[in-house]
Amino acid sequence: MSRWWTETVAALGDAVPLPLAALLLLAGALLLALAWYFFPAWVPRRLPRLARPRLPRPRLPRLRLPRFRLPKLRLPRRRRRARPDVPAVPVPAPRSPEPATAAPADLADRLAAEGRYAEAVRERLREMVRLLVARQLVEPRPGLTVTELTAAVARVRPDVHPTLHTAGAIFSDLWYAQRPATAAHDHRMRDLAADLHRELAAEGSAR
Structure with missing residues (x-):
């Protein structure tokens, strides 16, 4: 083995001077050390790719099957009836007390003559409330119910x-x-208004 090494060094010395060979070995060792120290910064991350020719892909027609939809059964919705609020009794402004034998209001009679019996009943109740307010039996409070x-x-x-x-x-x-509303309701309301006038007048005369 020593003979092979000796012959190799002698052949290298004949081709390249020994100082130059030593310098080349030193430079190679330095480059190898730098490559080892900075690894892998000098290694390329992506290798160049060869462009492949893109061939057009044949497009096949899509087969669309018909969709079968079942008819929707819609049940009728039950509507809730809005419950009306309890109507408030219209409270008139207080005024001087009326005599016990006072006739019903002219407005109520005119409404009854026109066939508007519901409004006539409301007006007669308003006259009764006005009489109670005048006698200070009830306070004139808005929104008062029956x-x-x-x-x-x-x-x-x-x-x-x-x-x-x-x-x-x-x-x-x-x-x-x-x-x-009918005429019977208006007649009954007129009789009740007269009874209220009579009862309040009897109480006033008793005092």
Whole structure:
């Protein structure tokens, strides 16, 4: 082995001077050390790719199958009836008390003559409430319902409660239950208004 090495070095010395060979070996070792130190920064991340020719792809027609849809069954929806609010009794402004024998209001008679019996009943109830307010049996509070009116009067004058309760029932049937008004309702309301006038007048004369 020493003979082979000796012959190789002698052949290399004949071709390249020994100082130059030593310098080349030193430079090669330096390059190898730098490559090892900076690895892998000098290695390319992506290798160049050869462009491949793109051939057009044949497009086949799509087969679309017909869709079968079942008809939707729509059930009728039940509509909820809006429940009307309890109508409030119109409370008029207080005025001077009327005599016990006063006739019904001209407006109520005119409405009844025109066939507007529901409005005539409302106007007669308004006259009754106006009389109660004038006698200071109930406070003129806006939004007062029929039930609250009869309850307030019953605490002060229990004797007029049946008359006022019947009048309130007629008013509620026509304006709350939306029943058709007739002339009989107006006549009954007129009699109840006269009874209320008579009962309040009897109480005033007794005092």
